[in-house]
Amino acid sequence: MAEAKPVDRSDATASAEDATRRLQRRIRMTQALLPVVLLLMLLGFAAAEPRVLSFGNLANVLQQASYLFVFALAQMCVIVTRGFDLSLGTNVSAVSVLSALTLTGLVGAEGNGVAVAIFAGLLVGLGFGALVGVFNGLVVAWLRVNPFIATLGSLNICLGVASMASDGRPVFNVPDAFSQIFYSGTILGVEMPIIYAAVIGIAMALMFSRTVLGRSLFLIGSNPRAAEVAGLPTRRYLTAAYVLAGALAAFGSLMLTARTGSGEPNLGGGLRLVGESIAAAVIGGVSLRGGVGGVEAALIGALFITVLSNGMNLVRVDGYIQMIVLGAVLIGAIFLDRFRRT
Amino acid sequence: MSGQNLTGLPGRPQYSMEQLTRAMLAVGLLPILLILTVVVMSIVEPKFYGIFNVLNVLRQSSFLAIVACGQMLVLIVGGLDLSVGAVVALTSSVMAKTMQAIGFVMPEAVGLTIFGGIMAGLGCGLGIGLLNGACVAFLRISPFMVTLGTLWIATGIGLLLTNGIPVYGMPDVFINDFGRALWFGIPTTVYVALGVVFLVVLLQRKTVLGRYLYAIGGNMQAATVSGVATTGYIIIAYVLCSMLASVSGILQTARLGSGQATMGGDLLMLESIAAAVIGGASLRGGIGRAEMVALSAVFLSILSNSMNLMRIDSKMQLVILGLILVAAVAIDELGKRRQIRG
Numbered sequence: 001m002a003e004a005k006p007v008d009r010s011d012a013t014a015s016a017e018d019a020t021r022r023l024q025r026r027i028r029m030t031q032a033l034l035p036v037v038l039l040l041m042l043l044g045f046a047a048a049e050p051r052v053l054s055f056g057n058l059a060n061v062l063q064q065a066s067y068l069f070v071f072a073l074a075q076m077c078v079i080v081t082r083g084f085d086l087s088l089g090t091n092v093s094a095v096s097v098l099s100a101l102t103l104t105g106l107v108g109a110e111g112n113g114v115a116v117a118i119f120a121g122l123l124v125g126l127g128f129g130a131l132v133g134v135f136n137g138l139v140v141a142w143l144r145v146n147p148f149i150a151t152l153g154s155l156n157i158c159l160g161v162a163s164m165a166s167d168g169r170p171v172f173n174v175p176d177a178f179s180q181i182f183y184s185g186t187i188l189g190v191e192m193p194i195i196y197a198a199v200i201g202i203a204m205a206l207m208f209s210r211t212v213l214g215r216s217l218f219l220i221g222s223n224p225r226a227a228e229v230a231g232l233p234t235r236r237y238l239t240a241a242y243v244l245a246g247a248l249a250a251f252g253s254l255m256l257t258a259r260t261g262s263g264e265p266n267l268g269g270g271l272r273l274v275g276e277s278i279a280a281a282v283i284g285g286v287s288l289r290g291g292v293g294g295v296e297a298a299l300i301g302a303l304f305i306t307v308l309s310n311g312m313n314l315v316r317v318d319g320y321i322q323m324i325v326l327g328a329v330l331i332g333a334i335f336l337d338r339f340r341r342t
Numbered sequence: 343m344s345g346q347n348l349t350g351l352p353g354r355p356q357y358s359m360e361q362l363t364r365a366m367l368a369v370g371l372l373p374i375l376l377i378l379t380v381v382v383m384s385i386v387e388p389k390f391y392g393i394f395n396v397l398n399v400l401r402q403s404s405f406l407a408i409v410a411c412g413q414m415l416v417l418i419v420g421g422l423d424l425s426v427g428a429v430v431a432l433t434s435s436v437m438a439k440t441m442q443a444i445g446f447v448m449p450e451a452v453g454l455t456i457f458g459g460i461m462a463g464l465g466c467g468l469g470i471g472l473l474n475g476a477c478v479a480f481l482r483i484s485p486f487m488v489t490l491g492t493l494w495i496a497t498g499i500g501l502l503l504t505n506g507i508p509v510y511g512m513p514d515v516f517i518n519d520f521g522r523a524l525w526f527g528i529p530t531t532v533y534v535a536l537g538v539v540f541l542v543v544l545l546q547r548k549t550v551l552g553r554y555l556y557a558i559g560g561n562m563q564a565a566t567v568s569g570v571a572t573t574g575y576i577i578i579a580y581v582l583c584s585m586l587a588s589v590s591g592i593l594q595t596a597r598l599g600s601g602q603a604t605m606g607g608d609l610l611m612l613e614s615i616a617a618a619v620i621g622g623a624s625l626r627g628g629i630g631r632a633e634m635v636a637l638s639a640v641f642l643s644i645l646s647n648s649m650n651l652m653r654i655d656s657k658m659q660l661v662i663l664g665l666i667l668v669a670a671v672a673i674d675e676l677g678k679r680r681q682i683r684g
Contacts, residue, residue: 084486143672146625148422150671152612156664163657271424271608275490288484320502327494331477334487 034284034300038307045311052314059191065306066197067252071277072284072298073204074248077241079281080221082290083140083147085242088249088277089268090158091132095253097162099125100171100263107175114177121178122254129250130243132158137239162265171263182258193255200248205295217241222291279326280305283333304333372621372634376641383648390651397529401597403643404535405590407636409610410617411542412586414635417618418559419579420627421478421485426587426614428496429470430606433591435500437463438509438601445511452513459512460592467588468581470496475577493611500603509601521596531593535636538586542632555579559627616663617642620670 045052071088078085085091099121106117132154139150185192208214216237220227227234256267268274284301286293308329312322383390409426416423441459448454470492477488523530546552554575557565566572587606595601621638623630645666649659 139668139672143668144675145668145671148615148625149619150668152615153664153668155612156660156667160657160659160661160664163660164655271493275494279487279490282487288486318502320498323498324495324502327491327498330494331483331488331491334483335477335481 034304038300038304041304041307041311045307045315049311049314052311057310057314061303061306061310063191063193064310065302066193067255068276068280068306069197069299069302070200070248070252070255071273072280072302073200073295074245074252075274075277076281076286076293076295076298077204077217077245077248078147079278079286079288080217080290080293081238081241082221082224082288083238083242084151084278084288085136085245085249086148086151086271086274087132087136087154087158088245089270089273090155090162091129091246091249092253092256092268092273093162093265094132094158094165095125095129095250096257096267097166097171097263097265098128099254100174100257101165103175103178104171104173107173114175117175118178118181125250125254125257126247129246129248129253131246132249133243133246134239136246137242140242141235141238166263166265168265170265172261174257174261174263179258179261182255184258193259196251196255200251201295201299208295213237213240218291218293220290276305279330283330372637372641376637376644379641379644379648383644383651387648387651390648395647395651397524399640399643399647400532401529402647403640404529404531405594406610406613406617406643407535407639408538408590408593409587409614410621410635410639411539411632412583413614414618414621414623414630414632415542415555415579415586416485416583417615417623417625418555418627418630419576420559420562421576421579422489422615422625423474423580423583424486424489424611425470425474425492425496426583427606427608427611428493428500429467429584429587430591430594430610431603432470432496432500433463433466433588434595434601434605435504435509435603436466436601437592437595438512439503441513441516442509442511445513452515455513456516459516463592463595464585464588466496467585467591471581471584472577474584475580478580479573479576497603504601504603506603510599512595512599512601516596517599521593521599531597534589534593538589539632539636546632551575551578556628559629561628613642616667620667622674 042052051057071092074088075085102124103117103121106120107114135154135157136147136151139145139153140147143150181192182196183192187195206214208218216227216232216234219230219232220234220237224234253267257263260267280301281293281298282288282301283304284297284299286297286301305326308326309322312325317325380390389395409430413423413426437459440462441455444451444455444458474485474489474492477483477491478485520530525533546555554565554570557568557570558572558575562572591606594605598605617639618630618635619625620642621630621635623635642663646659646663649662650656654662
């Protein structure tokens with residue numbers, strides 16, 4: 001962003017500071033405007049269908065948004081470094097199948113050893129997700145392959161793994177205890193998905209604001225050369241970003257698997273989930289050019305998309321028309337965002 | 343030019359190695375791989391050169407080559423088109439619906455029916471292409487997000503029109519004498535594909551438009567400063583890309599005999615990008631030759647056909663394709679870096 005010619009050193013620092021301040025103001029504006037739009041949208045839907053604002057539905061929206069929030073966070077980890085992760089969807093499918101297989105394989109016929117099985121399922125799922133991240137990260141950071149191509153490759157690989165491991169059929173008989181821990185249980189009346197989303201959100205916020213890794217990812221995204229010159233181990237951090245994205249996607253997949261109660265080879269559904277996760281992050285204000293973003297952005301974006309599709313469902317908009325609306329809203333939202341910035 | 347030519351390792355001490363790379367530089371890696379696959383397959387599996395199989399491969403590669411050439415044009419200007427698969431589906435639905443409607447009103451006017459259908463199909467490509475181009479060039483929205491939006495819009499419209507059910511009622515002449523016909527023993531599709539590739543090669547080498555597209559992708563600012571109307575040319579690139587996708591959609595529909603909103607899809611889009619990139623087009627823009635991209639479409643089609651004949655599990659094929667894609671680009675990148683250092 002700092003495009004000033006450094007005539008004099010203090011001048012350059014001043015203009016850089018100026019740019020940072022402008023950037024911050026810009027982000028603040030995005031964050032101020034979107035909630036208003038979100039509220040207007042909610043009220044609009046409520047005018048057509050009062051049930052939209054019922055407590056039950058709002059709780060439902062929150063629960064649904066927590067999945068998309070986790071996936072948007074995963075996507076944000078790499079988008080702030082100027083990348084993205086196309087393999088997220090099929091990674092989710094593969095993790096769902098592999099962890100469900102582990103769970104059903106380890107639980108004895110009499111239902112003993114559930115705790116061990118759940119732990120192993122969690123480990124296998126997160127491990128595979130992280131492994132996909134390692135592959136993406138190595139290919140992007142060390143081989144310098146464009147993230148699009150690298151994650152397109154791993155998209156294919158994960159799709160192959162998911163359908164080979166499951167033979168294309170859902171893996172049933174996931175133990176109830178697993179569903180309880182990751183889906184149906186409650187703590188103080190709050191559903192588990194919301195709790196996980198909140199914990200992950202807070203952890204990621206701390207990671208991005210307090211740790212060297214988090215701060216460095218922003219620098220790598222906004223100015224890779226500067227990051228390199230500053231002596232940051234950019235390759236290692238980049239890889240870490242992809243590993244984090246893979247592991248977060250895997251955790252989201254475990255949450256979804258608990259909800260469906262089976263390992264689904266189509267859980268991540270081609271590019272749909274990838275598209276929605278990127279859209280959520282970008283609508284919320286994460287820039288595809290890297291260096292700009294925040295946990296709040298992912299949250300607002302996820303809420304935005306969830307409220308939109310929930311509202312359209314309640315107002316009984318045809319599923320195909322919903323798709324068209326989603327596409328138009330995506331372009332519109334990003335256009336408005338650009339418009340505000342210039 | 344094409345990435346394969348850059349994989350040579352100049353300045354290496356081993357003389358024989360250098361000779362080998364020289365030879366490869368002259369021909370390129372892709373043709374060698376292609377010939378190798380064909381030779382090995384012909385020895386291993388006699389069915390490979392059976393007439394039905396050859397015709398089948400030719401047809402498949404024609405469909406892909408046309409879309410990949412369009413994708414390459416967009417890649418050259420530094421863009422990306424995720425919507426090509428959806429445009430194929432939309433074209434198929436709209437064309438079949440139009441033919442059905444005209445055929446219903448005027449059963450005698452077969453010529454008009456076919457003409458109207460094709461025009462409506464191409465109109466879809468024109469419309470989506472203009473939308474993509476305008477959003478990217480005028481509104482400066484990231485091509486990834488724009489075409490993700492139009493992907494959803496086009497898919498939604500296609501499904502809405504057909505309800506996901508195949509549309510019959512196209513004139514028999516169109517299907518039997520064009521879509522499934524052989525001219526001099528070769529599918530009609532192949533002639534169309536050869537024509538398209540020839541025209542794109544001509545466009546790239548002999549026209550101002552072609553040269554400007556390279557210039558814009560190579561250095562947008564330099565092109566603008568030199569007085570190139572970049573906005574207009576970028577829109578033209580997107581329109582050409584979508585219209586070529588439409589052409590492929592028309593051919594596939596004529597071959598299938600019905601309009602289907604599930605045609606093309608994400609797989610075709612991913613394949614088109616893979617073909618363009620393996621054919622040497624760079625995602626950074628400015629590089630790409632139609633003849634190499636067409637060759638790489640043939641290579642990909644032969645490869646998947648060979649794997650089918652060898653009875654390699656279709657899921658395993660996905661994994662292999664993913665690895666080949668990443669490897670091709672990684673080798674390309676490594677070659678470039680070697681050359682810069684050497």
